[in-house]
Amino acid sequence: MKSEILRLLKENDTYISGQQLCEQFHVSRTAVWKVIEQLKREGYQIEAVRNKGYRLIDSPDVMSRAEIESLMKTAWAGKNVIYYDEIDSTNNRAKEYGEKGSPHGMLFVADKQVAGKGRRGRSWESPAGSSIYMTILLHPEILPTKAPQLTLVMAMAVADGIQKMTGLETKIKWPNDIVVNGKKICGILTEMSTEIDYINYVVIGVGVNVNQETFPAEIQSTATSLKIELGETVRRSGLIAAVMASFEQYYEVFMKTEDLSGLRDRYNSMLVNLDQEVKVLEPGHEYEAHALGINRTGELIVRTPDGEEKEIYAGEVSVRGVYGYV
């Protein structure tokens, strides 16, 4: 009921009477009053006026299941949220639920991770109060070899969500880093459990730097946050809902063809590497090439200096822009 009352307050600029809330949720006035008091304690500014009712004046950067769910506009992606103030890692938790067969679209969100995961078992710094750590659990009925493309789908959704929430120009560094003004703002970690030709589940973890005000000196030139770029605090729950809304749409386009055919043009329009020189770092062999965009399965098409076109698989190389970090 808390999520629903919150959603009603958010959707109405005017007052909602206590009587209306009682009737809608079949509860007593005391029950409604208790929920309102709880919301106030969490930081919501709610005005209560006799004979008029309740009105939401301001929402803080609250992270909670009720807050996130009250903002969610999707049919299945993130419709069911499990929220933790503190957790080992949202990917680990999502994998546990995946093993148990929990449903497609379930979203795991934490304010703080004590064992946040980066790629290849590296750790991912995950302090409280400033970032988004979230992981979506998926059961796509596709071959395991196609699942890596879902990472690019999520990258598009994150870039979209940020752009909608903040207006900042948000780009993708192939294959799945999100950059704002040339600095990294988000990392994505996709993991899956599969049989040979069958996906048990996929989890896609997303870490976004939202309200950090500074970064350690050693990464200041390569990392940034939305608050640093925008100059103001961004509400994390709203951004989560915006990312899920985009993800759901893009995912459904992806599943129609089980590849990126329908998303490729949009992806390439977000690609910071597009029409840029990139350095391809193959094991024991490094060369510069001109990036032409992704193909329908997410490989990066590059033109080598001698005019040959090659398709680069994410697992086989790193791509570094020759004009800087991204």
Place this chain on the structure above:
Amino acid sequence: MKSEILRLLKENDTYISGQQLCEQFHVSRTAVWKVIEQLKREGYQIEAVRNKGYRLIDSPDVMSRAEIESLMKTAWAGKNVIYYDEIDSTNNRAKEYGEKGSPHGMLFVADKQVAGKGRRGRSWESPAGSSIYMTILLHPEILPTKAPQLTLVMAMAVADGIQKMTGLETKIKWPNDIVVNGKKICGILTEMSTEIDYINYVVIGVGVNVNQETFPAEIQSTATSLKIELGETVRRSGLIAAVMASFEQYYEVFMKTEDLSGLRDRYNSMLVNLDQEVKVLEPGHEYEAHALGINRTGELIVRTPDGEEKEIYAGEVSVRGVYGYV
């Protein structure tokens, strides 16, 4: 110490003195006597002769960590055994250990599974006392897309192990069923946890019908056991060790090229489908073709009736022999 004493007894046809065992393991005669008594209770026939020592006369079909480890001749594959009289599923257990980062080559063996797993979440009947249920945990440093080939490596190892232990002609039905006299004797379930371009771990589960004397009527025409085919009981622990010995060798050949180049000829020599007509069942389209063997990545090469050669990926089709089940 129990595994080691058992190993010594097995490796010697003559008597081993209690004194020798005491000195070798730095324990008292009473400690040695206790281990011998324990082994007798487990079913080992051990003769004890004054002034001569102990001699192993006969080993029953015992499944235990000590028995399996006493037979293991590998450097890493199955060198470390975790044995359960009863477990949910050896694959599930291996995955749990995999999540915790347990080492490459660890082997999980059970006498009985209460939630045995077949492909795509189906169950796998796993009664006690007659079958092998085992799962090896691996951390191969290869791209996830190459890991499915390890299923074929295991199929070769199982076929080899059975042939060595029993002399029965053992064949592989592409990609990874093991058949004796045209009937299925073993199923393999490979699962993995991966990132996009990095394998967290792979588990390969193997279920072998060893000492069953009958099968339910509905599968009698398609399933068999080693005992039915051979007419005598087969020692499961010995077969486990034989399979691990072959697996370790084949695995190391595989890792040199990260594909089946070095194993392809051997695999094709075991392939029951080789030079046979097969039915290729594509979704919505079924045709007969002539099987020419696997390529270096494990796809089945077939020649269609109009002379075209096609490579069939395991995930995309079923192959059924037109001359019967296999």
